[in-house]
Amino acid sequence: MTTTASDQVAWFRQTSPYIHAHRCKTLVVMLDGDVFAGEAYKRIVSDLTLLNSLGLKIVVVFGVRHEVERVLADRSQASHLHHGVRVTDETAMDVVARLAGAWRARLEARFSMALPNSPMHNSAVKVCSGNFVTARPVGVLDGVDLCLTGTVRRVHAEALREQLSLGYIVLIPPTGCSMTGELFNLTVEETASAVAQALEADKLIVYAREPVLCGPDGKGCRELTVGEARTLARSLPVDGEARRKLDAACRALENGVGRVHWIGWSGDGAILEELFTRDGVGTLITDESYEQVRMATIEDVASILELIRPLEEGGVLVRRSRERLEQEISHFVIDERDGAVIGCAALHPLEEEAAELACVAVRSDYAGKGRGERLLSRVERLAREQGIRTLFVLTTQxxxxxxxxxxxxxxxxxxxxxxxxxxxWQRNSKVFVKRLD
Structure with missing residues (x-):
């Protein structure tokens, strides 16, 4: 096997757990008009098509703000904004509607040709769009009539889920109809966030000009809690694009969306690297204020005992006394949700740059929802920080x-x-090993 082939095989093996973890997950993708200025959208469409073929359910919410501004400028027509939101008169609405329709058609065409030009030739890509979003007028803000600028009134989540269950990639333009038949201009940020909330999406993908969010010190932030993201947003210009995106991301997280991934649209394959590698390439934002994985303290002993007792009684875990758990508590990490311990795992260092992963447990009503993966990820990160290169685990079931x-x-x-x-030897646990890079 050549070095290149060997590297590809190794890469595929490393990504397989992520492929498994993301199958059947729902992604809402936010694409603003910046993407359409060059060739970036073509690469993004190819990546999203690949994700769809891997079993992910994908909704693409796209905007045309920058295209609208370009057309209005070419016509020497003024572009009026109020707090970063367009004042949409009838002339501007005609431009928005025309561009939204044109780009919807272009995206459909691009999705249709993405696979024939790839190794997945003959794979069918199904794309649909429709009136999944109902809108209403924003009205008058600070004495300014925003005319045909709208806000999301309702997202028809069940209709969306039905299309996603059939394997369709759903396209949602930045427009919405009212109950009276009027067409309104919507912001891509609000629409994407509202769709993600209505679907209780696993992830909201925010494509942005910036490949990673940077803090006030200019350093890139790989991970943020929603609280940290809110603080960062307040430091950004109120009318700025990054502020609108970040506010929308935080609203999504505060209303049932699992995670937000902020990635740059200029990077080739950014979404693939973000989802299928350990460290990703962008900024991950999570609602850790409600649920967090953290190091255990002595105050958590009683909760951990309550969590693991049924598994000990079923023979899944080795019995631990309270005294032993108190002595080993510094080796434990826990998954805490709204003050309750719903998962735990322990890392016991051994000799020879090795350690044992032990006592992995998740409360039964939260099983199968990614909590075990989160605990494992945290333990592996701790192990690497301690210079551990080999992780063992002993299990019977x-x-x-x-x-x-x-x-x-x-x-x-x-x-x-x-x-x-x-x-x-009487318990006869099976031994497994994982090499940490």
């Missing part, structure tokens, strides 16, 4: 879960010597 998350079968003899001496 959850072997397949660890196999699906990058562990490989091993033998008790592969354990470090001291851990071999304490291996319980």
């Amino acid at each position: 959850t072997a397949h879960w660890f196999l699906e998350h990058g562990f490989e079968p091993a033998s008790p003899e592969s354990l470090p010597v001291k851990r071999q001496q304490t291996y319980n």
